Amino acid sequence: METTFDLENITGLSEEEAAAILKNEGYNELPSQKKQSLFSIFLNVLKEPMLLLLLIAGTIYLFLGEVRDAFILLVFVFVVVGITFNQEIKTERALEALKNLSSPRALVIRGGEQKRIPGREVVKGDIIILREGDRIPADGVVLSSTNLLVDESLLTGESLAVRKCESTGLTHSLKPEQLGGDDLPFVYSGTLVIQGHGVAQVSETGIHTEMGKIGKALGTIAEEDSLLKKETAQIIKTFAIFGGILCAVVVIVYGLTRGDWLHGLLAGLSLSMALLPEEFSVVLLIFLSMGVWRLSKRNVLVRRMPAIETLGASTVLCVDKTGTLTLNRMILNSLFSKGEYCELEKNKCLLEKFHELLEFGYLASQRDPFDPLEKEIKRNTEKFLSNTEHIHEEWKTVREYPLSKNLLALSNVWKSPDSGKYVIATKGAPEAIFDLCHLSEAEKEELSAHVQEMANRGLRLLGVAKASFQDDSLPEKQHDFEFEFIGLLGFVDPVRPSVAQSIKECYKAGIRVIMITGDYPGTAQHIARQIGLENPDKYITGPELANMDQQELSEKIKVTNIFARVVPEQKLTIVNALKQNGEVVAMTGDGVNDAPALKSAHIGIAMGERGTDVARESASIVLLNDDFFSIVAAVRIGRRIFDNLKKAIGYIFSVHMPIAGLALFPILFNLPLVLLPAHIAFLELIIDPACSTVFEAEPEEKNIMNRSPRNLQERMFGRKNLALSLVQGISMLAGVIAVFLYALHMGKGEADARTLTFATLVIANLTLIVANLSWSQSLIKTLSSENKALRYVLVGALSGLVLVLYVPALRSMFRFSLLHGDDLLIVCLVGTLSIAWLRLLKSQINNNI
Incomplete structure (x- = not known):
């Protein structure tokens, strides 16, 4: 939703106020494992009984005057100490080097001026400015938003970005009720702005954020x-x-x-x-x-050596779909227009009837997009339509109509220097596009069947429509244009190339694979069939799981390999249920939401490239290249x-x-x-x-x-x-x-x-x-x-x-x-x-x- 918000009238906290809050509440960061000092490493090495016995024997030889024998034993001591000390130092350095995702920098308003500061210095009450590509440094309440979309998959497991709206109440009294979902006025630490911009006021920092609460919960799980x-x-x-x-x-x-x-x-x-x-x-x-x-x-970095022993005994591998089985990036896979489908991966050139669909999908996007869907539309448009009349470099954007609660579609108004008329391109949820085009019930029913067919293939769909306008004064609402439906764009989060073979290897080795995801069952089932997961027709959703008692879950989990629409606490419940059934559980994940399950599982396997620090510190094993094949x-x-x-x-x-x-x-x-x-x-x-x-x-x-x-x-x-x-x-x-x-x-x-x-x-x-x-x-x-x-x-x-x-x-x-x-x-x-x-x-x- 678009609102008017004058940044010039906001002063934010003063530097003195921010410093006082920082001193009182501490830095905006999560507690980390304490790093061993060189002295403590050295003391631990010297505690080895063999070294102590050698030192005692060497002392006795010195007392007896047999310096030669004492010298031999002391040489052995120094060699063993040197080897062990060097190994400990290398381990500490490896773990320190792994923490490559340092605190993000934040754009805040302090004393009426915009300034970038380290994310760890953000305090409660700060006004933060959110832009495309920013990683949000703390939990906050949205004061203003323009087409603001945020990727919250680190917390919710949901791969699709969610819309944000501005708050309508007093910011100090607002508290988030539940993570995830569209049109909520809350943003969370560690999540990523993928489209639009906005302004938020920080409500919680450090361990008090949603990310921090999950990190704090890890301390209650005994290894x-x-x-x-x-x-x-x-x-x-x-x-x-x-x-x-x-x-x-x-x-x-x-x-x-x-x-x-x-x-x-x-x-x-x-x-x-x-x-x-x-x-x-x-x-x-x-x-x-x-x-x-x-x-x-x-x-593969092993953070806890006992995990090596347990690896060969694993009977169940619990896999988080987003970013583990899939690449966590949307690929334009399928087009629908004029009653026909087109699979882009099978076509080196695009039939003329689909040109208009790509053209107006591109016109309904930003020229230089950050949003992954719009990037994908731009890539395919340039691939298939370059050097054609469908690319309009000379056209100028006149106005944007952003998404709103009541209409899940956005429009860009362009002006052609040749014709002088306005050209409107819109894209959004298929139902919203149908509504804008004022389709008849029969037309809606026919198109809805195609929407369902594409959705069953695990595709995320966007509808595309076009309109033209002659008057000089543009209307206030998108509904005032006469839109013509063009077609559907289908995006897929592709499966990692090595996953299917890795699943086969797991089954050959007697290891069962379970997919745990925040996505919808249809998407999960489509992925399951692609990778060869057993029993893809059976699944349990998060709400169903919440209503099960321990005995019912223990029975159903024996034959169910897909868990969809689950929340973080339920992932931990699933792992514990498997353990109670006598399974040896390995759990993969990369988000903060995975951390409790990673720590509770016999073997926690975190992703090193895109995973969070909390997940990596909770896991026994870290895949440095995020390659699922490395698990096998x-x-x-x-x-x-x-x-x-x-x-x-x-x-x-x-x-x-x-x-x-x-x-x-x-x-x-x-x-x-x-x-x-x-x-x-x-x-x-x-x-x-x-x-x-x-x-x-x-x-x-x-x-x-x-x-x-x-x-x-x-x-x-x-x-x-x-x-x-x-x-x-x-x-x-x-x-x-x-x-x-x-x-x-x-x-x-x-x-x-x-x-x-x-x-x-x-x-x-x-x-x-x-x-x-x-x-x-x-x-x-x-x-x-x-x-x-x-x-x-x-x-x-x-x-x-x-x-x-x-x-x-x-x-x-x-x-x-x-x-x-x-x-x-x-x-x-x-x-x-x-x-x-x-x-x-x-x-x-x-x-x-």
Whole structure:
């Protein structure tokens, strides 16, 4: 609606008043997650138990005067701290870089002058000027509007812009009753002006806006710990209790039998490091960090690492239509004129009978439009009608008749310099155009059938009409012209090109897809059929959902894949209902309205390019390129990560048995110590993290996307996994102890026995890696696979072993002796055979372990 509003008579707030309000109420911005300081990151790194044990052991060595051993341990500490600290810093920077949608700038009237200020400095009571392309900085009441259309899809999910009208009451007493809908005098923070202009007075800022209320509601949703985190915590607790008791026994036994309590403490620390329960968490963190890095290469940012574990278990994907399944931009797809249809995408040239329809659709639009519909009309007009008589560059606009509550149509009056008469072009809702053209009931009925047919195809329709006028004085109302109906323009919000294939991939992987949208059911069903969504004929609307009890919703949601005309709270209700049915829910979205559901879902997937900060901070995963296909890629990678993580954890469980056994065995039987803290640190620092990299880099199983989603309750350390790990660990321990006893039996000294045993342990360790990478193929085939990380680790570990064995300075630091050819033969044979014999059991072992 058009009103007269004199900006020159408005003074707005003074700078002093605005400053006082700003000081009292704070900045116009939403609270964000607190950024970690460098000092807090450093403290968190130093809290790792392995580092603390290394520091304690290094201090004891210094106290004993053994500076060389202390130096080795401190070097390990600095290396681990550096790697972990660098990873934390990179994560913080990635999250900070993602917040690329900073506070919009606002045009306000302060002290009678118009000025642009940062949106965060807007205060309650400010007068803001709204123009095409502006993002509204705060909630407000419209004082004046001229053809003002606002895109509120961030809040309502409705892809179509809504009309705004000016308020008629006292602005301070007005409160918005419900978001969305045409002809309301309210505007909201974060929404976008796509057409017209207006003036509004700010009513709420910051957390008090509608966007802020949704952000505040996120704090009431508790995040759930992942199954893997809970399981790992239980294992850590068990190991901690058992390991603590055992280490205390070792210190006491060593001190009583050998009379050396400080070295007994070192022996206890060695056993602690061998049994350290947090070691599982450290390896898990490293492995998942590598997964985060790999996903980032696919334009997928993981904000919460447990989401990687849950990805492969997803059974339902709840998808917000606007901007996720579709491109969120209207494309002129279909024309209707003179009883015939024309599909533009199928035509390189346009038949003459449709020229007039495009011509007057263009004349009823702005010359340089911002509105996406008018941009699309202009693009097609220039494409099909350039260099024809239907383009009137010399015509001048004389008057505009804007949209109103009573007439959903707008008209532009043009004057032709040749004929001197006025030409009027109008476009708007088909019913309004029918009314302007004074059609008979029979004509209306006939055209309404065509309108319904096009609407059923998911098209948004605009009617177009024309008129001419000879008098010098133009009428006040559009109804005073004699309009002639020309035709209909049909616009479609196109589906993303990769969506249909992605939906097929989801169904193949046993993942159900549900569309949740604020649009009408007809539009949703049309999109559903385009993308191949199952059961497109069944849907539930928001009002229907509001009247359902929990039991009815739980039943109907099992077979319904379309939810239309829903409001934000209902999206959260849908996600929670699915969770109560035992589904593992992934939810995609980009708007503020999606944030609660994103946070409540097992996996929240936000859009990075057009998504809001609130949505991104609530989500577990952010698609940096907004590509729906990336979701399927993320699921594939998630399944691969979980498969390989399972293998890696099994390996870690196995390898700790011989390490712990070698730390404990000599003490119980009063034999020379084999493993000192430096040796265990060597193994932990080089082999375990490196092996995590190898397992992470292992290619996916061929059938990974043809399986049903794994049960989220499936334990990482199930009976089969535990049994296999125990067999492998006991076999390794038997081999290295056999070598150790053999060396002592042959009269070799402490250094010789330690060297032989340690080298055998390293070879057995590397064999264990290869054996656990794949139980479906031979060791030789595994070694020749495309896993470059495996070759790097094997070469690196063997090179490190050679260096500590044959470089005199390093050999002395590790208290080793020189190995000869026959020694190396024993090391290689025992180290390899202690694991290789288990390959004979592969036919009895489930490949999915």
